Amino acid sequence: xxxxxxxxxxxxxxxxxTVAFNCTYSNSASQSFFWYRQxxxxxxxxxxxxxxxxxxxxxxxxxxxxxxxxxxxxIRDSKLSDSATYLCxxxxxxxxxxxxxxxxxxxx
Amino acid sequence: GAxxxxxxxxxVTEKGKYVELRCDPISGHTALYWYRQSLGQxxxxxxxxxxxxxxxxxxxxxxxxxxxxxxxxxxxxxIQRTERGDSAVYLCxxxxxxxLATGELFFGEGSRLTVL
Numbered sequence: 001x002x003x004x005x006x007x008x009x010x011x012x013x014x015x016x017x018t019v020a021f022n023c024t025y026s027n028s029a030s031q032s033f034f035w036y037r038q039x040x041x042x043x044x045x046x047x048x049x050x051x052x053x054x055x056x057x058x059x060x061x062x063x064x065x066x067x068x069x070x071x072x073x074x075i076r077d078s079k080l081s082d083s084a085t086y087l088c089x090x091x092x093x094x095x096x097x098x099x100x101x102x103x104x105x106x107x108x
Numbered sequence: 109g110a111x112x113x114x115x116x117x118x119x120v121t122e123k124g125k126y127v128e129l130r131c132d133p134i135s136g137h138t139a140l141y142w143y144r145q146s147l148g149q150x151x152x153x154x155x156x157x158x159x160x161x162x163x164x165x166x167x168x169x170x171x172x173x174x175x176x177x178x179x180x181x182x183x184x185x186x187i188q189r190t191e192r193g194d195s196a197v198y199l200c201x202x203x204x205x206x207x208l209a210t211g212e213l214f215f216g217e218g219s220r221l222t223v224l
Binding site for chain 2: 004033045049087089095097098099
């Protein structure tokens, strides 16, 4: 079993749709959680951290359930510019483990 | 520029050859990571430096892979006797001490290695 698993995707959604990505992790000692975004043939960039209480950044909402070892990312009112691969990242100490990513295509 | 710089951006080599990939992190960043990414996969951890020392090299796949950071800034990833399975994009990332707490790794654009 991989340390970090994500929905296989790809997700193809129309503009304006709401889309949710799921991620599970196996290491119960994991301490920190993040979502990164990676555009095609570009480097990954931090999208947002994920906190136990849940957190929101504009159209993006992240949730963490430590008991279930589950992380989610919700994108509301999808824009064409949201098209990218979304990488779930789990950290313990200063080690960061990336999931395989879920590709999102927002269609006009 | 002010970002992480990686050279070469593309490297094509023959099976069995030796390759060096260079990473120049953001100035002042003490933490430096090497990952590799195959098509359709997420970045796979290779090695992490804090300053000059390798704090965690558990991701290096075998003894053909080696990385150094002699002065705590520039790092070189070295691959001996390359194999076709080594073909991937090799990503370098750096972070400050404060950045590690927020999980913010700054990645370079990567070095795309193709082993023929």
